[in-house]
Amino acid sequence: MCNLRTFEEVTAQLPLRDRKKAATRTALSDAAVRLARTVGVDAVTADAIAAEAGVSTRTFHNYFPSKEEAILYRSETEGTAWAAQLRARPVDEPIWDSLEQVVVGIVTDPARDLDETFAVMALVEDSPALLARKLEVHGRVSRILGEAIADRTGTDVDNDLYPNLLQMVAAAAAKAAIDLWMQGNTGHDTPAPLVAAAFTQLRAGIPQPVATVPAPRSVQS
Structure with missing residues (x-):
């Protein structure tokens, strides 16, 4: 089975007419x-x-009902591509490993402009109209990813908590790692090491870190 990594690779499999529309x-x-x-x-x-x-x-109006839908189009289509990549992972691979590999592949893809991705995220946060549309897009993408996880784990996205919980937790871990990396203080060239660390903590049940207690100060008489 092919390893579909990007939206472009997904559309490359379509008939010519559909490729032109895409x-x-x-x-x-x-x-x-x-x-x-x-x-x-x-x-x-x-x-x-x-x-x-x-x-x-x-x-334009033949393709999009509004400018907000046009701006958010990539978010939804890339979500579909990510689900395709998850389905393309080995069926006997643990689901946590599959999800980690998908996310690491996304943040290290040389064809992906992370700066533009982050710029779109900033646009969404600053625009109430985009934020409202994003919730609709997020619902559709979550459904697609939840179905892919359900198929991999033998669960039912409509009746089981597991696939719904898993896709939300994995997405939150990825966002936390990327947000931290964007601050520029991690010393990493890409968010990949932080993504890997996030998934390691998820597998371990997110144990509480051991607090570092300062050594008591000596009192001189």
């Missing part, structure tokens, strides 16, 4: 993100996105 969606989404980073989300319009992508406004 390319247009991606171009419009990239244009929307560029404009939002340059002038702010509120100042972006459908006309401006279409002009930036070199298509008509009508074409």
Whole structure:
């Protein structure tokens, strides 16, 4: 089974007509993100996105109902690609190992622009409209990942807590590692070591660290 790593690799498997449509969606989404980073989300319009992508406004509306959907498009499609990568892992591999390998592959992929990914995250946090749409996208992506985990673990995403809990915990661990790395004080070139450490702690049940107690100060008479 092939190891699908990115959205581009997923779309490469599609028929030519579908690949062209996916390319247009991606171009419009990239244009929307560029404009939002340059002038702010509120100042972006459908006309401006279409002009930036070199298509008509009508074409934009054929692909996206709003600028918010265009900006968040990659988040949803990449979630689908991540689920495909999880399904492509060896079926006898422990699920925690599979999830770790998926996340490490994401943060070390040379084709991925982490700065742009983080920029989109910042746009979302600063825009109530994007934040509301993100919740909808997150729900759809969580469902896709939950189904992939359920299939791997023989559970039911609609009735069992395990696949739903696992995808949420794994995503939270990955975000914590990436957020810490973004602060620039970890000494690592990529978030990969922090991701690996996060999953190690999850496997161990997140034991409480042993507190370092300062040595008592000597009292001189």
